[in-house]
Amino acid sequence: MSAGVSGGRIELEEVHRFPNRPVRVGGTLHWDILSLYQGVLDGLREAGPAESVGVDSWAVDYGLLDGDGRLIGNPVHYRDARTARFTERVDPYEVTGMQFLPFNTVNQLLCEPLDRAETMLLIPDLLGYWLTGTIGAERTNASTTALYDVSGREWAWELIDKLGLPRRIFPGFLESASPLRKDVADEVGYRTDVVKVASHDTASAVVAVPAATDRFAYVSCGTWSLVGVELPAPVLTEESRLANFTNEAGIDGTTRYLRNVMGLWILQECLRAWGGPPLEPLLAEAETARTDTVVDPDDPSFLPPGDMPARIAAYCARTGQPAPEGRAQVVRCILQSLALAYQRAIADAVRLSGRPVEVVHLVGGGSLNTLLCRLTADATGLPVVAGPVEAAALGNALVQARARGLVGGLAEMRELVRRSAGVRTYEPRERG
Numbered sequence: 520m521s522a523g524v525s526g527g528r529i530e531l532e533e534v535h536r537f538p539n540r541p542v543r544v545g546g547t548l549h550w551d552i553l554s555l556y557q558g559v560l561d562g563l564r565e566a567g568p569a570e571s572v573g574v575d576s577w578a579v580d581y582g583l584l585d586g587d588g589r590l591i592g593n594p595v596h597y598r599d600a601r602t603a604r605f606t607e608r609v610d611p612y613e614v615t616g617m618q619f620l621p622f623n624t625v626n627q628l629l630c631e632p633l634d635r636a637e638t639m640l641l642i643p644d645l646l647g648y649w650l651t652g653t654i655g656a657e658r659t660n661a662s663t664t665a666l667y668d669v670s671g672r673e674w675a676w677e678l679i680d681k682l683g684l685p686r687r688i689f690p691g692f693l694e695s696a697s698p699l700r701k702d703v704a705d706e707v708g709y710r711t712d713v714v715k716v717a718s719h720d721t722a723s724a725v726v727a728v729p730a731a732t733d734r735f736a737y738v739s740c741g742t743w744s745l746v747g748v749e750l751p752a753p754v755l756t757e758e759s760r761l762a763n764f765t766n767e768a769g770i771d772g773t774t775r776y777l778r779n780v781m782g783l784w785i786l787q788e789c790l791r792a793w794g795g796p797p798l799e800p801l802l803a804e805a806e807t808a809r810t811d812t813v814v815d816p817d818d819p820s821f822l823p824p825g826d827m828p829a830r831i832a833a834y835c836a837r838t839g840q841p842a843p844e845g846r847a848q849v850v851r852c853i854l855q856s857l858a859l860a861y862q863r864a865i866a867d868a869v870r871l872s873g874r875p876v877e878v879v880h881l882v883g884g885g886s887l888n889t890l891l892c893r894l895t896a897d898a899t900g901l902p903v904v905a906g907p908v909e910a911a912a913l914g915n916a917l918v919q920a921r922a923r924g925l926v927g928g929l930a931e932m933r934e935l936v937r938r939s940a941g942v943r944t945y946e947p948r949e950r951g
């Protein structure tokens with residue numbers, strides 16, 4: 520994506536899109552990281568001379584470098600089965616503030632031989648290292664590892680020692696921009712700086728939430744749905760741990776207090792199982808399809824790739840519910856289940872943080888799904904403001920714009936989004 524700020528607005532343009540196709544090798548699911556990096560280089564070349572660059576991606580996954588700075592093996596995908604054996608947290612909630620998820624970086628590292636590893640770089644830090652030669656960790660993403668002390672804003676050294684992980688692999692934190700390496704600049708055709716942005720895609724998406732008040736909840740809705748509120752400080756209470764809420768670092772010292780909900784992944788995998796039919800006609804049919812069946816989107820059976828319609832049917836058999844019949848009912852079941860999961864997460868966030876909420880901002884690809892937005896408004900009883908679609912890219916660009924002095928703090932960045940991006944409001948319907 521390329522972005523420009525002018526006339527009090529920020530505009531995005533898609534310059535290059537490339538597939539992200541995980542590859543199973545020897546039974547392990549990997550990211551095809553070199554092909555992703557090639558996509559980044561192609562995008563930079565096509566974007567033409569850019570005044571700056573920022574990298575963000577999904578969280579928790581990483582590459583390991585050897586003593587010569589070379590990648591040891593392809594990064595493993597968090598949906599790989601290697602972490603399925605973890606059913607309980609190994610990190611103290613009062614330190615890391617993380618929701619227990621089997622694939623948290625901490626558990627992934629415990630599955631690896633680390634003797635040859637000199638450095639662990641999360642995916643955006645790895646791409647940034649290849650672009651600039653600078654090694655460092657960015658805090659919004661580091662906070663998703665469950666090896667980060669959210670209050671001390673440092674790696675959780677005591678925990679790292681206790682787990683027997685080598686201290687040497689955890690790099691210092693990035694504090695500033697770095698120029699492209701000369702060979703990379705030659706390859707893309709210009710020199711520029713890679714700016715420190717919120718490198719966790721969800722953190723960037725939350726930057727671009729067009730909220731006009733601090734009484735808002737967000738649903739950052741793509742493959743995952745990240746549902747919560749923005750707070751000045753983490754909530755590390757026992758109730759919060761039991762509710763499995765996470766305290767991820769946001770920009771400017773904010774806390775993204777949220778729960779990971781499995782998200783549109785379940786629908787994406789159904790579409791894949793059905794041979795990739797277009798979504799729009801199915802959504803139109805799902806508008807009028809009726810089923811009372813509800814699944815818990817966070818059931819662990821929905822996490823790995825596979826035959827999702829069959830897993831939904833198996834879930835229904837386990838919970839004594841009629842399985843949805845036909846594709847439209849399956850889609851309806853997934854969307855109403857997601858809307859209910861959003862409602863639960865928002866209610867929990869409000870209860871546990873004491874932050875009142877008057878509006879739900881639904882950003883990311885899911886904001887185009889009108890049925891999901893409407894069901895969310897109905898389930899929460901709150902207005903849902905849908906959009907922007909490309910929230911993560913916008914948040915990334917906004918932090919770059921701020922580094923250039925084109926925009927001020929968070930409130931100003933959000934005002935810029937309000938002026939620029941199209942949003943649509945869904946009012947909750949009265950329950951009959």
Ligand code: LRH
Nearest residue numbers: 577578579720721743779
């Ligand atoms: C969304 C996301 C989410 C993480 C998951 C692994 O893309 O970054 O915030 O929990 O991927």
